Amino acid sequence: MIDVIDRIRDIVGDSRIFPEESLKNYTTFRIGGKCRALVMPSTKEEIIKVVTLLRETNTNFFVMGNGSNLLVSDEGFDGIVVSLKFFKGIEVLEEDDKTFTVRVMAGELMSSVGNYLARQGVEGFEFATGIPGTIGGGVRMNAGAYGGELKDILVNITAIAEDNTVVTLSNEELELSYRTSILAKKNYICLDACFKLNKGDSLDIKAKIKEYANSRKEKQPLNYPSAGSTFKRPEGYIAAKLIDEAGLKGLQVGGAKVSEKHAGFVVNVGGATAKDVIELTDKVKEVVKEKNGVSLELEVVKLGF
Ligand SMILES: Cc1cc2nc3c(=O)[nH]c(=O)nc-3n(C[C@H](O)[C@H](O)[C@H](O)COP(=O)(O)OP(=O)(O)OC[C@H]3O[C@@H](n4cnc5c(N)ncnc54)[C@H](O)[C@@H]3O)c2cc1C
Secondary structure: OHHHHHHHHHHHOHHHEEEOOEHHHHOOOOOOOEEEEEEOOOOHHHHHHHHHHHHHOOOOEEEEOOOOOEEEOOOOEEEEEEEOOOOOOEEEEEEOOOEEEEEEEOOOEHHHHHHHHHHOOEEOOHHHOOOOOEHHHHHHHOOEEOOEEHHHOEEEEEEEOOOOOEEEEEOOOOOOEOOEOHHHHHOOEEEEEEEEEEEOOHHHHHHHHHHHHHHHHHHOOOOOOEEEEOEOOOOOOOHHHHHHHOOOOOOEEOOEEEOOOOOOEEEEOOOOOHHHHHHHHHHHHHHHHHHHOOOOOEOOEEEOO
């Protein structure tokens, strides 16, 4: 592993590799132990070289974006974490009176992209602007909110396939469905994504973004660390409603608590461990199953378990 870390250092430089880094500070849940090294490549070439090296040396690795949908185990991750947070850039591919097509690098935050498009008077990305993840994480999860999902506006993506070739995958090939995509099934790594959107009125677009942000502030427990909605929406039900009706709001294990404000969120009220979150979510699943017969499934991605 030391040899691999040295070889990665040669690719990304000293300032972009952090051995024995705690992942707690890189997840919105503020939970998790150390990894063997955290690497932050900032160009496409660096990402391809690092991933190829990791695969060729059979090194355990994990690609992360903004860590806003991750639960990292207290024991950490016995491998290399490749964070794409520094891989940024937005490129306008085509523009006419009505449409606007952009390519966005995987590490751009959806909020930055949404605000950039609003300034350009481009509509259609407002729903995603308040989702605190990167474009890569968003594509992997087919992130969505307020009636929209990335599937609606994605043209294609560029990705590293399992054999380390760089491929283009169309919207259809991505098999985007509720909070998942082919990236999850085939270990593709998203490098960039192309979106086709319509021109609109900049003030209206900014107003819509603000309206959604206010709605989030009002309904979500944004004052505590979390990973957003803890559970997927079960077919025909709303997870938060089931949890609330089961009387589980406020249920707490250690520092992990079912939010009183929004039962669909498990929040870290202080010093929560991954073990606390798992114990709490297992309890929630058990009670909801008992009361409603519905099986809840975690939306949050687990690492190092
Ligand atoms: C307060 C709050 C509100 C939220 N609201 C919403 C919401 O409204 N709608 C919604 O859909 N989600 C929401 N989320 C969850 C989360 O923001 C999304 O799932 C987001 O898309 C995750 O992006 P990320 O960059 O943080 O991914 P990470 O959490 O870093 O990773 C998530 C998964 O994506 C994979 N991944 C990351 N980057 C890449 C890449 N480049 N290529 C391949 N795989 C990759 C990781 O391996 C992991 O499996 C919310 C989270 C929080 C904390």
